Each structure stands twice: as C-alpha cells, then as structure tokens.
Amino acid sequence: MISGLYNGLSGIFASSSAVNVASNNIANVNNIGHKEDQISFEDMMYKNGSYGKGVANEIIQKSFHQGGIKDTSNAYDFAIQGKGFFIVTDPETNESYYTRAGNFQESSDGTLINNEGFTVMGLQTQIISTTSSNDTVAFGDTYTKHLASSIITQEDRTVSINAKATDYTKTATDVGISGQNYKSATSVISDVEALKTNYNEKLKLLESNPNEVSVASTFQQTNLTYSNYNNELTNSNDFVELYLGTNLVRQYFDTDALTTMNKFADKISDLQGFTSSFDSATGTLTIDNLIPGNNTKISSPVINSSAPIIEVIDAVEGSGLAMVESARDALNSAVQLANAEFLDIQNGIPAPNQASLSLESINLKLTNIGLASYNDTSLSVSDDGILLLTQGTNTYIAGRVSTAYFPDEQSLKAEGNNLYSATKASGEAKNADTLNEVVSNSVEVSNISVSTGLQKLLIAQRAFEANSKSITTSDEFLKTAIALKTS
Template identity: 25%
Template sequence: MMSSMYSAVSGLATHQKKMDVIGNNIANVNTIGYKKGQAVFKEIFSQTIQGAGAPQGGKGGTNPQQIGLGVDLGAVTTIHTQGGVQRTGKPTDLMIDGEGFFIVSDDESLNNRYYTRAGNFDRDEAGNLITVDGMKVLGYNTDGELVPLRIDKTERVPSVASNMIGIIGNLDSRLAEDEVYNTDTTIKDSLGNSYKVNFEFKKTGDSNTWELAIGSIENISNGDIVNIDNPSAPIEITFGDSGELNTINGSGTDFNIDIQIEDIDGSFFGNGDDIINLDLSKLSQDANKNDAKGFDGGKDGESGSASGNLTGFSISADGVITGVFSNGMNKTLGQIALAEFDNNSGLEKIGNNLFQVTPNSGEPQINTPGSSGLGDIKATSLEMSNVDLSMEFTDMITTQRGFQANSRVITTSDEMLQELTNLKR
C-alpha cells in the first residue's frame, strides 16, 4: 500500500516539472526566435511479483505480473519548428525562412561561437552587425573568409573612368543630303570629372550612308576643351536596305571605333591610356525621327562614375549585403553565414536566445543561405516564438488534472492506512 503513495509522489514531482516547462513556454510566447520545450514522461522500473511462464503440456503460457513504481521525467525536448513572421521594416532585422542558425561570437579570435534564430540585429559605432548583447554576427567577406560582418558608413567607392560610349537609336532616312543631326553624351575621367562629348551625323549623297564626326570633349565643370589626338576623317556609316547597320569605314564585321583622347594631367579615360571605345552596333536607319543618343557604357563596357559614400544597404534572400552609394553604384559588402546541425534538439540553450554545441548535436556545417538545405534570409522581418498558446493551455489543464489525481491517490492511500491502524482499538 505504501508503494502507491510513493508512486503518487513521483507523479506530483513529475507533473510539477512539466508545469515548469509549460510556464516557461508561456513566459516566452513573445520572445524572438524562442523554441518551445516539451516535457516527456517515462515509467520508472516495476516490481515483478511473478515472472512469465512458457506453455507446457496442455496449458498456455502465463504473462508476468508487475506493479509499476511511479513516473519520472524522460526528457525535455526543444521543438525546432518555424515560428511566425513579424514584419518590422528595420533593415538589420533578419529571419531565417527554413533550416539554419545565425552564427555569433564574443571574442576577437572567433573561437567562441554561438548559434541563434533571433535575428534582431543592430550596428555598433564601427558598423559591425551585432546582437542586442553586443555579440558580432559572422559571415563571409568578399574574399570568402568567415569574419564579423561590417556595414561601415565611411565605406566609399572610388571614381571609375569611362571606357566605352554606346550610341543607340535611329537615324532618319528621310533627311536630305548634307543635313545634320547632333547628339551628345556625358562621360567621366578617373577623378570623376564629367565631360560632354558631341557627335555630328551628316547625311551624304548616298541614301544609306552617313558621316559621323566627333567634336571636342568639354569639361562640364569649367568649360575646358579636351581634344581628340590626331583627328581622323569622319567615320563612314552605311546601312542596308532594311535599315540595319551594314559597315563602319567599309568593314562589316566590327562596329566599334577606338577614340584617342589627349592626356589629361592627373586623370585619364578608359583603361589608363586615354582610349575610349565607341560602340555603334545599336544604330539603325528608318523613316522615323532621329532619336540616336549616346550613353556612357555599352555591351561589355563599364559606366564611368564619380566617387561615392555609403548611403544605404540591402540584404538579399541569399544573405548578400549590398551597399548603395551616393553615386548610384552598388557594391557587395559581405554575406550572411548560416550553420546547420545533424541534431538541432541536441543543442544546449545557454540563455539570451543562444544555443551552443554539445556532443549530441554534431558539429556545425557552415554555408550560405539558400544552399545545402539552408533556409533563405527574409530582411526587415523577425521570427517570433513557436509557442502555441492554445496547445500550452490544453497541456496546462491536463497537467493540472494529473497533479490533482496524484494528490488524490496520496489522500486515498492515507485513508486506507488510517483504516488499517484503526483495526486495533
């Protein structure tokens, strides 16, 4: 009779532990990236009154007779299901849509690494991406090394010299002989100075032939003129009967011309030898208005630009951090790194939304988002707790009833003992 009391006592203790787990889940219902716990019971060893017997003669076998001696806590399992999405609009708030953990560290050597699903990050004075506790978020730099990610407001991109001018559009086939169409474009030297290049298209006596003359190049800021070295005769352009580009200076295989510009003190055009390539492959001639227009850059060409400072950034689904600069250029600053484990439930919670590796979790496999089974990154969003309040309250009710039932076993056993002691009066 006494064993029933001790079994019930074990039931009280175990249900109390389960209620502790439920209470912690409910307390963390709004904790970013929280993964709920689940208490699992197991039976304690049983007292065997009679062992099992094998069949013999005309009789069948007998089953063992055992009385259980209570219950114990088998495990508290961490459930790593996906939490809900909360949109924040903050560019450093990140969510993993799928498998994986962010990697953070609190030492310079990066030997201490921790893992989290909470992506409510910010930046420190040096531009490092950090957690709310100041741990640095790790990712890949442009050389592919795993380092603390940094989005530095002092980041800048240097000026880029123009190396190609493209002219695209139509020349009006209805123009009379010697009529002229003028257009222009703007290019930049290696210091970011802007220059205006003038083009003059003149219709010749042949209805399908034009002459292109390249005028002087004017510094827009001060009006200084930069001349073309050794100006050659106008470029002869011919079109086919259907308006398609046919030949440039008699050649029908190469629609590009190199322009040699006078040396400019302290700066240059093109790749350093003051040569800019003129791409005419997109020209056509139809009976429509003139709309041919030059533009900086072309197929396989890089647009010139002034230097620029970092004005903003964005983080893509594959974790690439792209800086946006004041000159309109973009530049990759780094890429978020994620870790995955063979057994997520084997990770140990250490507080502050962090997990650490244990012998049963396996070693982390580190890769980029969206690869090797890892989830994508959702910027300006956070993953909320995966606690389901309706399920937690249901478990609370069943746990409370289990606790009450075990209490009743103790009081009933006590009444039976009382009756037994009252046999002798």
C-alpha cells in the first residue's frame, strides 16, 4: 500500500512534467523555427519480479522534423528546406550557435544579423578580377551605361560578372582618316552596341555550359587585292562593290582611283561591326570583323567587271571562359574608341562542395565589399543560399549563408531563443550546404501541431487525475489497515 502511494506520486510528477512540455509546445506554436519537445518515461525496477515501483525520471528530446514554410515577402527572411541549421555568432563572446529561425535583418553597417544581434555566418564574396580602361576598381555613379550582368555556376565556384561604361553616346567622335579604318561617331556607337550584344550572348552560352573547355575566339579578316585598280577606276561610270552579308556596298568613281577606294573602305567601316582600310601600294582592301568568333560571308566583289583576289582568314568561335573574355576585350576596345571608360568585375564564392566551416560574417553593402562607390540595392537569395544584390540592371554576388549539421543533433543543447549549441555528444558541426535548399522570402514555422498538442495536454491531465486517484485509494487502504491494527 505504501508502494502504491509512491507509485502514484511518481505518476503525478511524470504527468506534471508532461503537462509542462505540452503547454510549452502550445505556447511556442507561432515561434519561428521552434522545434517540438517530446517527453518519454521509463518504468522503474520491479520488485521480486512482480509489480513495479512507479515511473522513472522523464527524458525530453527535440523533434527536428521539418516545419512548414511560410511566405513572408521579406527579403531578409530565409527558411531551410531539409537538413541543417543556420550558424550565428555572438559578437561579444565569439561563441557560435545554431538555429532554424531565419528571420534575419541588416545592421546599420551592412552585416546580416538575427534578432539577437548575432552575426549570421557564411562566405563573403571575393573579387576575382577586374578589367578596366583605367585604374578604376569599383563602379562609380558615372558608370551609367549597363553592358552586361551574369551569374555563372561552375564546378568549383559561382561567379557574378558585371560590366558597365560611362556614357559613350556622349563622348564618341569621328575617328581615323579616310581609307584607314575611318569611323563616324554614329558608327563607333553602333559598334559598341553590337559588341555589347555579342558579350551578353557569349555570357549566356557560358551560363548554359559553364564547365566547357576554354578556347579563345579570333577575328575574321578578309583581304581583297585590286592590283589594277588605278586602271579600272578612271571615270564616273566605274565602280567597286561587294556584298557583306546581305549588305550591298558600292562606290562609284570619285575624284581619282585612290579617293574612290578610300571612300569604298569608309562605307564598309560605316557598317556595324566592321572596319576597313586600303593599302594603295598593293591595292589590298582589308576588312576586319570586329565581333570575335563571327564569320560574315563576303560575296560578289567586283571592280567594274573584274574580280579581285580574295584571301579569307576565318574566325574561331571559341568556347568557355576564354570565349567570354575575348568578347569582353573586344567590347572594352570599342568603348575606349568612343572615349568612354569601361569596367568589368568578376566576383564570386566557392561552390558548396569546396567550402569549409571556416566562416565569416556577411556584409550586404557594395561599398564595403568593394564593388561600387555607392549603395542602392535590393536583396534576393538563390536556392543554394547565395545572397544577390541588385543595383539597377546589374546583379552581384554578396556571399552565401552557410548551414551546418551534426552527427547527433538530439544531443545539441537548447539555449533558448531558438538557439542550440554544440556538445561533446552532438559532435562537431559539418557543412550542410549541399544537404538542403534555402528558401527566400520565407521562414520555417514551428513543427508543432496544435491539435496534437492539445490532445497530449488532455492525456497528461487525465493521467494526473488517475494518479491522484491511486494515491487517495492507497491512502484509504492504509487508513483501513491502521484501523484494523489498532482495533
């Protein structure tokens, strides 16, 4: 009978703990990233192989199963779909903690932090290379002309490539002299636009096949030798012509044979993406295609009824990164010819399988990263946690939010505020970037079911009442036994 009292008492303690756990779960049902507590008990040792001695102390463990993903439309909200935790560090103690709560914010200095002011850890972008027509290494507010923007995901890294220029439409002038690669200001601007289009096309090719073998592009050059041009061009009925692609270029006799050939070269140079020069000593007209890797058919060249000798050096299209760099360099030359400044910046981060847990805080200001001299950006995040900063029509990689997992996550120590710390039993944190998807503009809600929580609360309440009844019953038995003993 005394054992019955103790058994009932242990049951009351257990039921009370179950009520506490169930009520705590229900209280945190709207807590972002909160994980459900689950309580379990063990029966105590049995006496003489017959009846037990009540219920043992409780074991409370976290259930880390996936919670629902809620759209918040907040650029600083991230949710983990899959395994792992965000990593945050207390700036005062330098202690690291782990959380599923991704409701972050940007501090005044641009650092990504959580609500406690702890810094969110990850990889900060690194500038890989810059190609500039001067000594500029960051985009200033004078770079008003967007040229290109691309995100390239390769086996070992993800790179953002951005190119801008100062306003070449205002600085372009006529260049060269007649017959020697002369180009009007309008033609200079037109060439920049053609090479801008080509650069973006080559970037798209690299995006679709980022690990293609790297082969540089070359330029098409055509030499047409008019060895008898002086005798062919003598009066107003004489002419020289050819088809450049679908464009017919024709020049009638003007002043003298040399002037006629120079003006013929100038007409070719006036076409978008071409330049031409004439060598009077050899009678050779050279046509250069300014777009690397591009071959344009030249057909039906005549001077009156005579055909020149044609020698064509075809362009090599190229492939991979070297192809893109060839397109970039050609665009750079065209921008400089327009008396404008060109700047192309490549920056990026290692691929997830290349990254370690040697992490750092992430800054979201372009001025702090060294990519621009002013800040006016919007934030977005890719599925693999890459933070992207968009400024106008250019998008830059700022960094990547990293995630970690543990060999035994059940052994993590709950620190409150949805934070956990590693323990000896949990094992060391390991990189989880390839084990999950980071969902942007969303948070992970708690994995607690209100209906299940209420059910568990009611069961604990009934268990408490039943154990109370076992105590009162044992007490009545004991009173009766005492009464019989004393009577």
